[in-house]
Amino acid sequence: MKLTFYEKRPKDKNIARIVLREGNESVVGVQGGKKVIYIGLGDGLRLNRRKLVSLARKVVVLAKGAKISCVALDFKDFVKNFEVAASELAEVLAVNFELANFEFVKYKSRPRDGWNFVKEIFVFGKIMPEIKNGFKKGQIVGGEVNACRILANTPGGEMTPKVLAEAAKTAFKNLPVKVSVLGCKEMGDLKMGGVLGVAKGAKEEPKFIIMEYMAGAKDKPVVLVGKGVTFDTGGLNIKTGEGMYEMHMDMSGAASVIHVIATAAKLKIAKNIIGLIPAVENMPSNESFRPGDVLRMMSGKTVEIINTDAEGRVILADALTYAKKYKPRLVVDVATLTGAALAALGQRASVIFSKDDSLIKTFQELGEESGDYVWPLPLWDEYEDDGIKGVFADLVNAHKTRYGGAILGAMFLWQFVKDDKAKAGAVFPWVHIDMAPRMTSIEGDWLAKGAAGEPTRLLVKLLEKF
Structure with missing residues (x-):
C-alpha cells in the first residue's frame, strides 16, 4: 500500500474521501458525485487507542468491500478526535491500514480483474516530518506483522x-x-x-x-x-x-x-x-x-x-x-x-x-x-x-x-x-x-x-x- 502526502485534498473523483461523523454507522456513500467512506465515531464517549485501531481497519475493509482502491483522509480530523500524539497517531493508523489490507492469497487463483486491495491512501493537511516518519514506521511494523x-x-x-x-x-x-x-x-x-x-x-x-x-x-x-x-x-x-x-x-x-x-x-x-x-x-x-x-x-x-x-x-x-x-x-x-x-x-x-x-x-x-x-x-x-x-x-x-x-x-x-x-x-x-x-x-x-x-x-x- 502506498501512502502519499498532500497539503490539499485531492480532487480526483476516483479517490474516496474518509469522513468521520457521530453515530455508530459506518458506510460507503456518495456526495457530489464522489464516493465517501463515512466512519461512525461511536456513542460520544472518549475515543481511545482501541477505538482508533478498529476505526483504521474499518476504513480499509469498507473501501475493499466497495472496490475502492484509493482513499483520502484529512489528518487533522483524526488529531482532533483522538487524544494521541500526532506521530503516534500516524503510526497506529499506518499499522492498522496495513493489517486490514492483508489477505493470504498465495494458494488462490488470481481473479480476472485482479486482487481487491487498497492501493493508495492520500493523507492531506499540514503533515510535519515527524508525522511522515510515524506513518513510515507504522508501515514497517504492519508489513512485518x-x-x-x-x-x-x-x-x-x-x-x-x-x-x-x-x-x-x-x-x-x-x-x-x-x-x-x-x-x-x-x-x-x-x-x-x-x-x-x-x-x-x-x-x-x-x-x-x-x-x-x-x-x-x-x-x-x-x-x-x-x-x-x-x-x-x-x-x-x-x-x-x-x-x-x-x-x-x-x-x-x-x-x-x-x-x-x-x-x-x-x-x-x-x-x-x-x-x-x-x-x-x-x-x-x-x-x-x-x-x-x-x-x-x-x-x-x-x-x-x-x-x-x-x-x-x-x-x-x-x-x-x-x-x-x-x-x-x-x-x-x-x-x-x-x-x-x-x-x-x-x-x-x-x-x-x-x-x-x-x-x-x-x-x-x-x-x-x-x-x-x-x-x-x-x-x-x-x-x-x-x-x-x-x-x-x-x-x-x-x-x-x-x-x-x-x-x-x-x-x-x-x-x-x-x-x-x-x-x-x-x-x-x-x-x-x-x-x-x-x-x-x-x-x-x-x-x-x-x-x-x-x-x-x-x-x-x-x-x-x-
Missing part, C-alpha cells in the same frame, strides 16, 4: 522445521542479524532431550534456530523464545480431526519472534536481541516418543511424558535453558501453548505469566499501546503442588487435573527458569505469553481470516522501551 501472518498461514506440508529455518534467513536478508541453525548432532551434543524427544516420530528433522541482532554495545540482551511446532498432530495421543485443523499454526510464536527481530533491525533499535526457536513436527509413528517415556532435558531435569500432545512446553524448556548462556536481562517466550488459555480469556487477549509484577504491568501497558492485548493469570508457588511433579521423573509434562491448564503449563516452564539453588527468584526476569487465544483473527477484529500476527506489535514496543 503481515509477513508473520504469511509464515503462520503456510500449510504444514510446506512449512517444515527446515523450511522455517530458511524462512528466518530470508527474513533477515540485508539486515544485520546473524542466523545459526543447529541440527540433530549439535542438539545431541547439547543434550537437548526435549526437542529431540518430541521430534522422534517425524520424518522431518528438528532444527534449533538462533538469531542474533547485536546493536546495543555491551548491554545484556533480551532473549525471545518462540514455539516452533510446524505441525502438531498430538503425536500418539492424537488429536481429533477438528482439533488438528489449523495446527500448522502451532509455530505462530516462532513466526512472531522472527519478524519482531526483523522489525527491530529495520527500525534500527539500539538493543541486543536474541531469538531462539526450537522447531519440530509432532507426528505419530513407530519411532514417536510415548506416554510413559522419560526425557532428560538440557538442564539435567527429567520429564515423564504423560501426554504427547503437551509437547510445546517440552521443547520450550530446552530453549529456556539455552537462553541462560546469554545472561539475559529479560527472557520472553511466546507460544500457542494451551487450549485452557482460550477457556480462561476467550479470544480477545493473550494470557501472560510472570513472577515479576512490574513486568506484568509493563506488558499490559504495552499491550494497550500496541493493540496486542494481554491479561495476567497467577503463577503462585502453590501451583507447583497441583500436578507438575513426577513420580518416576522430576516433572510430568501434563497435569492430572483438568483445571488451570494454562497456569500449570506456565508453572512447568518456570521450573526451567528458576534457580533451584536459591531460596527464591529466577535466573533471569521472565515472561511467558500463551498466545493461543490470539492465534487467529475473530469476527470484530476487522481482519482477514487466518493468523492474527500477534504478539508482534507488543514485542516491538517492548524492545523499543525496555
